[in-house]
Amino acid sequence: MSIALSAIRWFEDLGIGDIASVGGKNASLGEMIRQLHNQGIRVPEGFAVTAEAYRAFLDSNDLPAKIHEQMQRYEAEQATLHETGQTIRKMIQQARFPDELAQAIREAYHQLCERYGEEAPDLAVRSSATAEDLPEASFAGQQESYLNVRGETALLDACRNCFASLYTDRAISYRQQHGFGRLQVALSVGVQKMVRSDRASAGVIFTLDTETGFPDMIVIDGAWGLGESVVKGAVDPDEWRVFKPALDEPRYRPILGKRLGSKASQVVYAEDDGQPTRTVETSPQMRGQFCLEDEHVLQLARWAKVIERHYGRPMDIEWARDGLSGELFIVQARPETVESRRLAGELKSYNLKERGPVLVQGPAIGSAIASGKAFVIKHIDEAERFEQGGILITDKTDPDWVPIMKQAAGIVTDHGGRTSHAAIVSRELGVPAIVGTGDATTAIADGQLVTLSCAEGETGLVYEGQLAFEQSLLDLSQVPATRTRIVMNLASPDAGFRWWSLPAEGVGLARMEFIINNIIKIHPLALTRFDQVHDDDARKLIEQLTAGYADKREYFVDHLARGIGMIAASQYPDPVIVRLSDFKTNEYANLIGGGQFEPHEANPMLGFRGASRYYSPRYRDGFALECQALKRAREQLGLMNIIAMVPFCRTPEEADKVLAVMAEEGLRRGEHGFQVYVMAEIPSNITLASEFAQRFDGFSIGSNDLTQLALGVDRDSADLAPLFDERHPAITTLIRQLIQVAHEHGRPVGICGQAPSDHSEFARFLVEAGIDSISVNPDSVLAVRQQVARAEAGG
Numbered sequence: 001m002s003i004a005l006s007a008i009r010w011f012e013d014l015g016i017g018d019i020a021s022v023g024g025k026n027a028s029l030g031e032m033i034r035q036l037h038n039q040g041i042r043v044p045e046g047f048a049v050t051a052e053a054y055r056a057f058l059d060s061n062d063l064p065a066k067i068h069e070q071m072q073r074y075e076a077e078q079a080t081l082h083e084t085g086q087t088i089r090k091m092i093q094q095a096r097f098p099d100e101l102a103q104a105i106r107e108a109y110h111q112l113c114e115r116y117g118e119e120a121p122d123l124a125v126r127s128s129a130t131a132e133d134l135p136e137a138s139f140a141g142q143q144e145s146y147l148n149v150r151g152e153t154a155l156l157d158a159c160r161n162c163f164a165s166l167y168t169d170r171a172i173s174y175r176q177q178h179g180f181g182r183l184q185v186a187l188s189v190g191v192q193k194m195v196r197s198d199r200a201s202a203g204v205i206f207t208l209d210t211e212t213g214f215p216d217m218i219v220i221d222g223a224w225g226l227g228e229s230v231v232k233g234a235v236d237p238d239e240w241r242v243f244k245p246a247l248d249e250p251r252y253r254p255i256l257g258k259r260l261g262s263k264a265s266q267v268v269y270a271e272d273d274g275q276p277t278r279t280v281e282t283s284p285q286m287r288g289q290f291c292l293e294d295e296h297v298l299q300l301a302r303w304a305k306v307i308e309r310h311y312g313r314p315m316d317i318e319w320a321r322d323g324l325s326g327e328l329f330i331v332q333a334r335p336e337t338v339e340s341r342r343l344a345g346e347l348k349s350y351n352l353k354e355r356g357p358v359l360v361q362g363p364a365i366g367s368a369i370a371s372g373k374a375f376v377i378k379h380i381d382e383a384e385r386f387e388q389g390g391i392l393i394t395d396k397t398d399p400d401w402v403p404i405m406k407q408a409a410g411i412v413t414d415h416g417g418r419t420s421h422a423a424i425v426s427r428e429l430g431v432p433a434i435v436g437t438g439d440a441t442t443a444i445a446d447g448q449l450v451t452l453s454c455a456e457g458e459t460g461l462v463y464e465g466q467l468a469f470e471q472s473l474l475d476l477s478q479v480p481a482t483r484t485r486i487v488m489n490l491a492s493p494d495a496g497f498r499w500w501s502l503p504a505e506g507v508g509l510a511r512m513e514f515i516i517n518n519i520i521k522i523h524p525l526a527l528t529r530f531d532q533v534h535d536d537d538a539r540k541l542i543e544q545l546t547a548g549y550a551d552k553r554e555y556f557v558d559h560l561a562r563g564i565g566m567i568a569a570s571q572y573p574d575p576v577i578v579r580l581s582d583f584k585t586n587e588y589a590n591l592i593g594g595g596q597f598e599p600h601e602a603n604p605m606l607g608f609r610g611a612s613r614y615y616s617p618r619y620r621d622g623f624a625l626e627c628q629a630l631k632r633a634r635e636q637l638g639l640m641n642i643i644a645m646v647p648f649c650r651t652p653e654e655a656d657k658v659l660a661v662m663a664e665e666g667l668r669r670g671e672h673g674f675q676v677y678v679m680a681e682i683p684s685n686i687t688l689a690s691e692f693a694q695r696f697d698g699f700s701i702g703s704n705d706l707t708q709l710a711l712g713v714d715r716d717s718a719d720l721a722p723l724f725d726e727r728h729p730a731i732t733t734l735i736r737q738l739i740q741v742a743h744e745h746g747r748p749v750g751i752c753g754q755a756p757s758d759h760s761e762f763a764r765f766l767v768e769a770g771i772d773s774i775s776v777n778p779d780s781v782l783a784v785r786q787q788v789a790r791a792e793a794g795g
Helices: 003-007 016-035 051-060 063-075 081-094 099-116 152-167 169-177 244-248 294-311 380-385 399-407 421-429 493-498 512-520 524-528 536-545 552-571 585-589 620-635 652-664 683-687 689-693 703-711 729-744 760-769 778-792
Strands: 008-010 046-049 123-129 145-149 187-193 201-206 217-224 238-243 255-259 265-269 277-281 315-321 328-335 346-352 358-365 369-376 391-394 410-413 449-453 459-464 469-475 485-490 507-511 576-579 642-646 676-680 698-702 749-752 773-776
Touching (some): 003 051, 008 016, 008 099, 016 046, 016 051, 016 123, 016 187, 016 294, 046 099, 051 063, 051 187, 063 081, 081 152, 081 169, 099 152, 099 187, 123 152, 152 169, 152 187, 169 399, 201 294, 217 294, 238 244, 238 294, 238 552, 244 294, 255 294, 255 552, 294 315, 294 328, 346 449, 358 410, 358 421, 369 469, 380 399, 391 399, 399 421, 410 421, 485 749, 493 552, 507 512, 507 773, 512 552, 524 536, 524 552, 524 620, 620 642, 620 652, 642 652, 676 683, 676 689, 683 689, 683 729, 689 698, 698 703, 698 729, 729 749, 729 760, 773 778
Parallel strands (some): 369 391, 391 410, 485 773, 507 576, 576 642, 698 749
Antiparallel strands (some): 008 046, 046 187, 123 145, 123 187, 201 217, 201 315, 217 238, 265 277, 358 459
């Protein structure tokens, strides 16, 4: 067969079964054009220069034997990896295309010109290895791509350079590491019309949470300009997290997380200086705004879900937005190769036992902790001074850094996001990393002892000094089934994703206060009544935190809704009970701008807290924000598994007032399946259980407050600690009474607290009393399930 007949394959004629001929990247592009175009997914047109063409190119220049000889010399340690790669690349770059092959490429190029009606369209020319993107081996980033290629001569040069890039040092090393033979992997070249993202934005999508493997989240990163700045980790990108199950319902807009990246630079076309592209600084205005509108984010997320469903596995996708047409495009899609291979039935947990001064922070990659000597290495030619087990501190990484990354106990970069090269490789290696810190290479001294912690949520912290930490391995493979539902107490939105794989059946207590205190930080009345805030320092802080929000109230609602949504998403569709704010007045006063809005109380524990605040004119407008956030999380973000819970509700009359206020704010019990529970933490909740059961859909026992109030014991008093015991007959009698009455009214009863995990006999009592659910901290879920299973079996 003439090489011209097998040298070119148009994308629309390709499918995923053509990897051997055109490589994983090109086969996937063809698969999407053929199979997913009718579902609205746009992929730029183009063609593949096949692996057969690559082999013909080598054969016509007598290169296979020469390459084999150079590889033999390297393996015999007669030449270094660098010398070997350089020699082979030079041979390929100096070789000539056979006339028939060159003509076939030129003719395909001219057909592409005709399709687009352009004399010399700008092209993306990308390498596509024939073993690429297999689930067990990711070749991403190993070969080169060339952008803004124009004209047939430039195209042939780019194809030749792609062939040569199969023998970069990193590519040779990677193939050897994964057991591929000297000439086993061939190279195809994809030639595609450029998407003019140099005038808009581009980035990466993962169809699972990249840090935890949580499968119901889509993570999108993006920045201004061509996408290579995101892929190579050269910028700190914008990031969005989208809840996957809610995407099929058009009325939902399930963007649960948004983070504005600094996006300090962008890659654009360079028409005048002899280079196809160049990197330029972005303007302050571009840095201060997201590179995509929410509508674009949702469109990309829906496409990502379609692509994942088609391939039947988590995917790593590249997208681009054309600044001329405004259209979105998918330019690559390959299997995700790290989190999707995580071993089931096993969950590692890390706990930092002490703290120190924080040197830098940034997005956490992984959930581990590492400590050791910091090596600040700004250039790869300094790599030889890095020591095994050190902490690598650098500006950013690319595939040339992989050998040094393999030796590191932890990695910290100045630039990059969760989908940057440093992040992807760190996950693959199982090495904790913190990316996009901004100033790690200057804030951390070379040789300094540091501790890198990725075990405290989505923000990773580098502490000064070597701090003590512990690691534990939770075995999820032998988990007994129980009639009693075992659920979790959660506060941090990040924690939900960290523990999503635990055998829990929902969240029994999601504490709203954590989100307000740690993420929002501002007293709600300082937002609803900003004109009344007298403290100048507080006003400045509020202005800074709410920058970008025309209405300061929206800052509170937006952050609270997304935070609640993140927790609810981690357990969807199981129920997640969100307790309305339960700060005491002294705790509210500690929020920014809160001091002037809170009374001074002698005993805040028994004062203006819980339900009494919600209908009071003193806090009514603040509570309205809480209601709006709950409503948004359910009805806009799509987390209809959220149940609201009213704390410290002293009387049935007070319950009526709170429910009336919630209804005024659009949260009507029973409407759209909305349920409201009450905390059973005051003796009146038990003695009047029948009346409370007529007003609420369920009860959750707050054993700490119930014990304190029933026994008259201050739970914070060290002197009275021996008297504070949830197992006391006074408490167990109340619990048994509540369960009986609630069940008579068809209302479920749960309990929140550590007593069931601390005391096996208490767990047995709860099971015997007929408790419906037990909610404990995540690290106690397995132990409590074991305790409950034994109790249910009569043990």
